[in-house]
Amino acid sequence: MYSSSPSSQQSLVCNQLNTSSRCCSGIGAAIAKALAKEGAIVVIHGRREEQANRVAQEVSKDGGQAFVAIGDLATNEGANQVAEKILSTLDGVEILVNNAGSYEDRDWINSQPEEWAEVYNTNVISMVRVIQLLVPRMKQLGWGRIIQIASGLATQPNASLPNYQVTKAATLNLTVSLAKELFQTGITVNTVSPGLIATEGAKNIFHQIALHKGWGKEWADIEKHAMQEYWSNPTGRLGRPDEIANMIAYLASPLADYINGANIRVDGGGVGAIN
Secondary structure (H helix, E strand, O other): OOOOOOOOOOEEOOOOOOOOOOOOOOOHHHHHHHHHHHHOOEEEEEOOOOHHHHHHHHHHHOOOOOEEEEEEOOOOHHHEEEEHHHHOOOOOOOOEEOOOOOOOOOOOOOOOOHHHHHHHHHHHHHHHHHHHHHHHHHHHOOEEEEEEEEEHOOOOOOOOHHHHHHHHHHHHHHHHHHHOOOOOOEEEEEEEEEEEOOOOOHHHHHHHHHEEEEOOOOHHHHHHOOOOHHHOOOOOEEHHHHHHHHHHHOOOOHHHHOOOEEEEEEOOOOOOOOO
């Protein structure tokens, strides 16, 4: 998919692990593997070195090139640590995938203002830190891709997880503003908004829910109920991590040169809107 040589494509996948047991873990790993298969040298970011190393080893086992940069992007020190590791190893990053984020299962009444600020810092300001540290070099290279991972909840919010949802709406705004800031630099900026994705973590949670609700033990039956109750969509199933990763690989390629400032929904049609 890439027109340039594999060694010239260097990508960072920010995959800060969610703090909730309902996290969508697995999407970052799928993205890293998809980009590596297309010839990119992949830098896998994380806060948990063991898990980040596991993904890097899986990439290497499949014939790709990957290394790990550990640091907490929710702090200036952690973000600087990640950037220093990358820039001391590579000439720069051409593809930046901002997948870092977290959420807790909080509602309107019981959540505290400082908890809203904490989630905003982790989900939005962490992106700002990485962008400010890595994009200057990307501009010098004259070509780049910046891709944020948001959510269908950014444009179709519900009553639950309000502090998480507003960070995803902010992500869409950030993307459009940054695309305009990088006017005619050769760098495009886009967002991918997944629907509910059947990661291994999500499957484990739905298996637990199924025990209480009597949905059965087979994943096919559980998925049907999960789709109906949590993410009803015309496609009739939940998404797969590879489906998000494939969209990222496309947006990261020269084939997507004319896609800029866009929000691409990969949600089975679950968001009831024309965009």
